[in-house]
Amino acid sequence: MNTAEPKLDTLQAVELAEGVEIRLRMAGPMLRMAAYLIDCVIKFVGMMVVFIVLMLAGMAVGDRVMWGMMALVAFFAEWFYPMVFEVGKRGATPGKRMVGLRVVQVTGSPLTLGQAFVRNILRWVDALPLMVWPTYGVGMVSCLATRRFQRLGDLAAGTVVIYDRQPLLPVLIAPPPITAVPLPVGLTSDETRTLVLFRERAGLWSAGRRQEIGEQAECLSGARGAEGVSRLMAMAHWVQEKKQGTLKR
Amino acid sequence: MRLDEVTAEIRPRSELEAVDLGLAMVRRDFWRCWAVWWMALGGPLVVLGWGLWESPAWFLFLAWWFKPVGSRMVLFQLSRRLFGEQPGWKSLWREVPRAWTRRFWYRLVGARLSPYLPVTMAVEDLEGLRGAPYRTRSEQVLRRGTGVLTVVYLLADLAAAWFGLTLFALAVMLVPQGQDARWTHALEELDPSDPASVSVLLLRVLGACVLLAMSLTDTWLTGAGFGLYVNTRTWIEGWDVELGFRRMAQRLAKGVGLFALLAVLCGPSPLAGQEADGDGDAETGWRSPEEVIREVKADPDFEVKKVKRKVRKYTGESRISSGAFALSGMVSMILTVAAVAAVLGLVGWMLWKYRHVFARSDLAGDEAAPKPKARVVMGMAVTPESLPPDLPGAVWALWQSGARQEAMGLLYRGTIARVIEHGRVEIHEADTEGDCLRRVEAAGEAAFPPYFKGLTKVWIRLAYAGLVPADEVVASLCRDWPFVEGRTA
Numbered sequence: 001m002n003t004a005e006p007k008l009d010t011l012q013a014v015e016l017a018e019g020v021e022i023r024l025r026m027a028g029p030m031l032r033m034a035a036y037l038i039d040c041v042i043k044f045v046g047m048m049v050v051f052i053v054l055m056l057a058g059m060a061v062g063d064r065v066m067w068g069m070m071a072l073v074a075f076f077a078e079w080f081y082p083m084v085f086e087v088g089k090r091g092a093t094p095g096k097r098m099v100g101l102r103v104v105q106v107t108g109s110p111l112t113l114g115q116a117f118v119r120n121i122l123r124w125v126d127a128l129p130l131m132v133w134p135t136y137g138v139g140m141v142s143c144l145a146t147r148r149f150q151r152l153g154d155l156a157a158g159t160v161v162i163y164d165r166q167p168l169l170p171v172l173i174a175p176p177p178i179t180a181v182p183l184p185v186g187l188t189s190d191e192t193r194t195l196v197l198f199r200e201r202a203g204l205w206s207a208g209r210r211q212e213i214g215e216q217a218e219c220l221s222g223a224r225g226a227e228g229v230s231r232l233m234a235m236a237h238w239v240q241e242k243k244q245g246t247l248k249r
Numbered sequence: 250m251r252l253d254e255v256t257a258e259i260r261p262r263s264e265l266e267a268v269d270l271g272l273a274m275v276r277r278d279f280w281r282c283w284a285v286w287w288m289a290l291g292g293p294l295v296v297l298g299w300g301l302w303e304s305p306a307w308f309l310f311l312a313w314w315f316k317p318v319g320s321r322m323v324l325f326q327l328s329r330r331l332f333g334e335q336p337g338w339k340s341l342w343r344e345v346p347r348a349w350t351r352r353f354w355y356r357l358v359g360a361r362l363s364p365y366l367p368v369t370m371a372v373e374d375l376e377g378l379r380g381a382p383y384r385t386r387s388e389q390v391l392r393r394g395t396g397v398l399t400v401v402y403l404l405a406d407l408a409a410a411w412f413g414l415t416l417f418a419l420a421v422m423l424v425p426q427g428q429d430a431r432w433t434h435a436l437e438e439l440d441p442s443d444p445a446s447v448s449v450l451l452l453r454v455l456g457a458c459v460l461l462a463m464s465l466t467d468t469w470l471t472g473a474g475f476g477l478y479v480n481t482r483t484w485i486e487g488w489d490v491e492l493g494f495r496r497m498a499q500r501l502a503k504g505v506g507l508f509a510l511l512a513v514l515c516g517p518s519p520l521a522g523q524e525a526d527g528d529g530d531a532e533t534g535w536r537s538p539e540e541v542i543r544e545v546k547a548d549p550d551f552e553v554k555k556v557k558r559k560v561r562k563y564t565g566e567s568r569i570s571s572g573a574f575a576l577s578g579m580v581s582m583i584l585t586v587a588a589v590a591a592v593l594g595l596v597g598w599m600l601w602k603y604r605h606v607f608a609r610s611d612l613a614g615d616e617a618a619p620k621p622k623a624r625v626v627m628g629m630a631v632t633p634e635s636l637p638p639d640l641p642g643a644v645w646a647l648w649q650s651g652a653r654q655e656a657m658g659l660l661y662r663g664t665i666a667r668v669i670e671h672g673r674v675e676i677h678e679a680d681t682e683g684d685c686l687r688r689v690e691a692a693g694e695a696a697f698p699p700y701f702k703g704l705t706k707v708w709i710r711l712a713y714a715g716l717v718p719a720d721e722v723v724a725s726l727c728r729d730w731p732f733v734e735g736r737t738a
Contacts, residue, residue, distance in 0.1 A: 007255075007256060007257055007258045008256060008257035008258065008270070008273050008274060008277060009257065009258035009270075009273075010262075010266055010269045010270050010273060011258070025266065026269065027265075027269070028265070028266075028268060028269035028272055029272075030265060030268055030269075030397075030400075030401065030404070031265055033404075062607060064606065064607045065607045068600075068607065072596075113585065129415060129419050130415050130418055130419065135411065135412070135415045137412060137415055144272060144275075144276060144469065145276065145279075147273075147276075149269070149272075163263075163265075163266070167263040169261060169263070170484075185501065187497070188500075190493070191493065191496075191497045191500075193493075194489075194490055194493030194494060194497065197487075197489070197490050197493070198487070198490045198494070201261075201484075201487055201490065202487075204484060204485055204487070205485065205486065205487055209486055209487065212491075213487050213490055213491045213494060214494075216491055216494035216495050216498060217494040217497060217498060218498070219497075219498050219501045219502060220494075220497065220498075220501065
């Protein structure tokens with residue numbers, strides 16, 4: 001197969017001006033849909049409360065003033081609700097915050113007012129093809145067709161929606177080895193991490209599978225089978241102990 | 250399965266990110282995936298549609314029921330592609346009969362409604378398991394992510410219905426009215442409260458729309474399920490760790506010093522010996538550190554690049570340019586505040602200026618001075634002087650001479666004039682037809698609302714839709730003209 005082709009991933013690396021590389025975890029359409037629905041409910045409830053208040057006030061100021069105010073409130077809620085929240089410190093509407101999403105620029109920095117405005121004005125285009133009820137067909141197609149899951153508003157404003165929370169991934173550490181064996185060779189940080197992961201996740205695997213994986217690192221452990229696995233565990237133990245030691249100091 | 254050639258980044262992910270990865274996999278080969286879905290189902294669906302031409306609902310149900318056959322083909326394509334092989338069209342065609350027959354009774358009858366289908370199908374198709382091993386394996390693979398899987402599965406069908414209905418509504422809106430008698434008739438007959446009475450023609454169009462949407466959503470659903478499957482296996486089988494170890498082994502096998510070290514440490518293992526034999530560079534390729542350093546530093550990554558930027562010199566007072574840059578943020582903020590203030594001010598001013606609109610009419614009505622009557626409504630003069638004495642007669646004469654627009658315009662204009670004059674209706678110059686009708690209806694019997702309503706309808710259809718009313722309609726409008734005062738004949 002074509003080796004030059006970059007591997008498919010949902011992470012996007014961004015290099016900052018300082019030469020640091022950060023990785024943004026792009027969020028797909030599923031969770032964004034959930035966030036949108038939550039926002040709809042929040043908006044609806046909020047508007048209901050305002051309407052009831054206005055209705056009571058309407059007895060004093062007259063029906064037509066009340067209807068005018070209601071129209072204004074509905075307009076502002078519909079057009080500016082997401083914008084106001086996305087410019088804010090958390091970069092997310094309440095719905096997005098609840099499900100753990102955030103809107104940022106493609107470079108990872110927070111949104112500017114202009115970007116939030118463009119993004120949410122174009123929401124109305126993304127809600128096409130029908131305006132009677134928001135179908136979000138256009139947004140969905142655009143979201144699925146782009147590498148960073150951007151809808152048209154995102155493309156125009158240069159923004160992306162990312163996962164804001166690091167989920168707790170289950171680990172099941174294998175029983176600690178009795179000895180700690182120092183690494184025979186220097187390893188890169190990626191390789192060290194893999195070694196530690198091997199120990200941390202070994203509890204999820206069957207004994208046979210553990211040996212299969214361990215044999216891939218035979219040049220490090222110098223043994224096959226159960227012996228190789230226990231040596232790798234001991235090395236991982238050494239790495240972790242060393243790390244904790246330096247942390248304590 | 251060749252883990253080395255995998256074409257996606259393998260890493261343990263959360264379930265939702267796994268779904269995203271699956272969607273990305275479909276996106277990479279979308280047209281192919283969609284094509285293979287239709288390869289499996291296109292032919293049978295055409296035959297089925299021909300057989301069930303009169304009962305589209307059954308057709309749609311059967312298409313939905315057998316859609317896993319299409320999913321299977323998509324899964325075949327996606328899995329081959331993930332492990333670095335693009336299947337040829339020939340092998341895809343060869344896969345079609347297998348997609349129909351493989352475990353037919355189980356997959357397409359017994360377990361058709363299982364929401365875990367997108368994942369368990371991978372177990373039987375890609376791992377080729379049956380019976381007890383299949384069940385054990387499915388349990389293992391379903392240990393993670395069943396919640397997300399169920400939601401995605403149900404969402405796919407919901408989305409198919411949703412986008413299908415949208416397409417249908419779009420068709421109803423965009424097909425020009427009156428072009429096709431059957432279509433128009435079917436739409437007029439449509440009674441949403443009685444689903445059984447919907448005409449077959451509409452059902453056929455709706456069925457086609459939903460089928461199209463279903464083929465799309467099912468393709469993406471399969472991708473999402475496959476993403477979850479790959480992720481679960483990454484978790485329970487440590488694919489990423491295995492790949493990491495392999496990469497490490499490759500790197501270590503290259504280093505010479507390392508080889509020596511290994512030889513000392515753990516004795517010659519058969520694998521290590523073999524690697525060293527194959528690698529001629531390892532025997533003779535010892536190089537001095539300086540050489541290596543020089544080589545590494547020759548890499549374009551170490552090239553020192555300088556970018557010089559000059560600040561343009563300004564003369565006079567504009568020399569505080571750097572200060573101006575700092576100021577620009579503040580200026581934009583001030584501008585924003587000013588713009589918001591202007592908008593709010595405008596809204597306030599409008600409210601004040603048009604406060605009479607909000608005033609309660611029953612309170613204000615008596616004290617307000619009588620307003621001048623409108624002389625022009627919608628660009629038409631409505632003063633009594635501008636009208637002929639025998640208005641219905643003039644209208645009918647105009648109509649018969651063929652000047653239809655003018656005739657109806659005169660009639661409508663005249664009616665508004667009379668309504669203002671005799672019905673005491675307050676019509677403003679900026680009112681639209683709808684506003685006029687509302688005011689007339691509010692004014693009560695003196696303004697003859699039923700007549701005005703009928704006339705407005707005919708007028709609007711003629712003026713805006715170009716629908717010419719029948720002669721009898723115009724004749725009856727002239728005959729029933731209710732304002733007798735101005736009539737001479």
